[in-house]
Amino acid sequence: MNRFPAVLPFEARHAQALHLRREAASVLGRLGPRTQLARSYAAAGLAWTLMAAAGPVACGGVVRFWPGVGELWCWAGQEADDWAVAVARAARRRVDELFRVHGFHRAQAHVSADDERAGRFARFLGLELEGRCPGYGPDGAEHHLYGRVV
Numbered sequence: 001m002n003r004f005p006a007v008l009p010f011e012a013r014h015a016q017a018l019h020l021r022r023e024a025a026s027v028l029g030r031l032g033p034r035t036q037l038a039r040s041y042a043a044a045g046l047a048w049t050l051m052a053a054a055g056p057v058a059c060g061g062v063v064r065f066w067p068g069v070g071e072l073w074c075w076a077g078q079e080a081d082d083w084a085v086a087v088a089r090a091a092r093r094r095v096d097e098l099f100r101v102h103g104f105h106r107a108q109a110h111v112s113a114d115d116e117r118a119g120r121f122a123r124f125l126g127l128e129l130e131g132r133c134p135g136y137g138p139d140g141a142e143h144h145l146y147g148r149v150v
Contacts, residue, residue: 005057005083007090010047012038014056018077027112028075030138045070046102050090052079058087062098062107070098072109072125088124095125099150108147110136122146 008014015038020028031037038059041047047061060074072095080087098104109127111118119129127146136143 005050005052005086005090007094008049008051010038010042010049010059010061012042014038014049014051014059015075018056018059018075019079020075021078021080023115024075027138041073046094046098048090048094050083050087052083054079057083058091060091060094062104068103068105070104070107072107072127074121088121091121092125095148099148104150106147106149108145110143110145112137113142113144119144119146 012035016035028034028037041061041063045062045064047059049059050057056077057079058074058076060072062070062072064070074091076087095107098107107127108130109122109125110133111122113132123129123146125148127148130145130147133143133145135141
């Protein structure tokens with residue numbers, strides 16, 4: 001039986017070990033080397049890794065724009081579907097913690113308009129659809145802006 005995944009502080013090496021889904025790898029590949037991007041994300045805010053015995057399942061966090069406001073990010077690995085409930089619950093706890101413990105009053109996420117699963121995930125995290133962002137993605141794709149204000 002698999003051991004339940006643990007939430008650990010994010011390290012850039014976790015991102016390198018993550019077996020990204022093909023679509024995510026394609027989009028993230030347009031942003032530069034994954035390790036460099038991971039280091040930037042980690043330096044810009046709080047971040048975590050959901051780690052199973054076989055390795056990282058998902059990484060995520062928040063890039064702090066200024067005190068109390070940040071952009072959420074999540075990189076889900078191919079194994080995330082095997083741990084879907086654990087990933088969702090861990091992410092929801094971390095987002096709730098941003099408001100309760102870390103003094104955030106707004107968190108937001110840009111989600112590809114054609115990724116309904118990511119939209120459902122954003123809504124599960126307590127974010128509400130706020131608008132459209134045509135041409136926002138690194139591939140020029142439309143994204144939807146989701147936000148949560150407390």
